[in-house]
Amino acid sequence: MRYKMLASSLTFLFCTSFKPVELYQTESSAIAPSYVAPVYKALPLGAINPKGWLHHQLQIMRKGTTGHLDEIYPKVKNDNGWLGGKGDAWEETPYWLDGAVPLAYLLEDKVLQTKVLRYINWTLDNQRPSGYFGPITKEEREKGVKVTAENCGQGEDWWPKMVMLKVMHQYYTATQDSRVIPFFTKYFNYQLKSLKQCPIGKWTDWAESRGTENVMLVQWLYGITQDPSLLELAGLIESQSFAWSTWLGNRDWVIGAATQQNDEQWMRRHGVNVAMAIKAPAINYQRTQDKKYLTALNTGFNDLMTLHGLPMGIFSSDEDLHGNDPTQGTELCTIVETMFSLEEIIGITGDLRYADALERMTFNALPTQTTDDYYAKQYFQIANQVQVKRGVFNFSLPFEREMNNVYGMRSGYTCCLANMHQGWTKFTQHLWYGTADQGVIAMAYSPNQLKTKVGKNNTAVTINEVTNYPFEDVINFEISTKNTAAFSLQLRVPAWCQAPVVKINGQTVEAQQNAGVITLNRTWKNKDKVLLQLPMEVTTSNWGRNSRSIERGPLVYALKLEEKWEKGTDEKEGNYWNVFPKSAWNYGLLQNTVKEPAKNLQVKNSKPVSDSFVWNLANAPLEITAMAKKIPDWQIVNDVAPQPVTDRTGIYRGKVESNVEKITLVPYGCTKVRIVAFPVVPN
Structure with missing residues (x-):
């Protein structure tokens, strides 16, 4: 398949030295000629507030593991190294914080903020005089040594510190805590002095393979301080990394x-x-x-x-x-x-x-x-997932305990239990970006409210984005401002959308695009309204082994299969769930569907999207019906359903049942068992 690209304030608890600093300084001539300022500027954490179904998704996370991992997961809970203890001193606590910190500020949750600040404050307060930071090392604890650039070998792995740097960066964008920039500066000075003696890969291949995470934050700091030694450091880390x-x-x-x-x-x-x-x-x-x-x-x-x-x-x-x-x-x-x-x-x-x-x-x-309550996750998902169970499957990872496909809190490796929390939170943070002309661009679409300052006069505006996207194609923007505000409001047009419609205060305007962006440059008044419609057409796309998938707008659709959940317990990995389908799954799409999808696929709204929406079958708001035939020889082998062989015309030539059946598809994200990549059979 040729991928389409797609062508196709909280008072700072425990903070005793807070002094506001400018978050994003204007790029100036002092910056090295080789450095490129970002085309779009990430907005501070908290500028974008989730609403509607997206807000509910984050509330689920707060009630689930994101808000409580330190209470329910022994590795993070017990004697944590990032609080000065002897427990977890590696990646999992920073991984969790990398999602819990943005969640705390996106939801303006003071309880969760207090919780994550324990780790942030300990890390800031216990940075060594040399600039080294992190959990107390074995040498420090047992021998009382001070980790310095000269004896950097007494320190420990660079990798988990890279994740904690990401945590600190997010915390800074939310709070502008004046301790953070000096913290970064001291640590990067330490790194520059240490890396020739203690290179990135000294302790683990993980640090060597993931040095980009370190470089990213070094260059972010350079964009603020313009210290040329930071570019030297960034180049050095890059040279030592994969x-x-x-x-x-x-x-x-x-x-x-x-x-x-x-x-x-x-x-x-x-x-x-x-x-x-x-x-x-x-x-x-x-x-x-x-x-x-x-x-x-x-x-x-x-x-x-x-x-x-x-x-x-x-x-x-x-x-x-x-x-x-x-x-x-x-x-x-x-x-x-x-x-x-x-x-x-x-x-x-x-x-x-x-x-x-x-x-x-x-x-x-x-x-x-993840499960509806955000307490269990699946280590590996499969596209054509006709069952979820303990088993071998076609994975390259060793599978002795056969737990890599089931839903469980601790099933598979627990890196994902710690790391899954950044997905929805960072997506929410990046729904909007700032533009070079001091405007904003709506980059990804979901219900939210943006509060920012725009234009040459730095005017405060609020933009309420009211939509049920991606389940509907209309996005409404409502502008609130005490004063008029001259700025550009840019709207991204997805590559799959052929004929976007834009209205300002009810009047259709010409939706001229430049590289996939509609720019509305005007002086905006309080209560101005913008409507963006992105008409969604039903199409099919070609994937591995000549399979076909059905999509509409940003959503891919999968066969709707009612689910049978079965609970089990593993001695080492705890409770888990198998999921099995209650009905047949071995269908091929009729050839006519591929030739004329708009004619042969029917879309219907099955239920409204509410503010309590959950990604599951019961809440699937859209359905697509298609005509299909069963392929009797398409069966499970070694726990998976190997794709039927098709010829180069894309048609399955084996035995197909003569009876044509109507099948129902729902958004892929609402499924646990499904077929999404269908073989194509003769009409």
């Missing part, structure tokens, strides 16, 4: 990843590493202004999705990249990390193809992999 920009631009890497599933160089194929690394070329371009990195980005992402892409908008990752067969798995961490990488890419490059990709994986791949 050469992702080179690999992404070199097709040998992605081809090799598609053909090799052995232990050799598996970290180069590890799906979560790849998810983080996708943004590496954009970050290198930001530092160097070398356009070869943009070429590498576009080549690498296109090749990745061509060879490993799946209909729900993410690539296979179980744990390696594993081709585009609909029976391959994808790790939950891969989804949330890819989302964040795309959000960074969009800001740096302004390339809106990545916004299409972001919406596709957010609205399809993300919601299906």
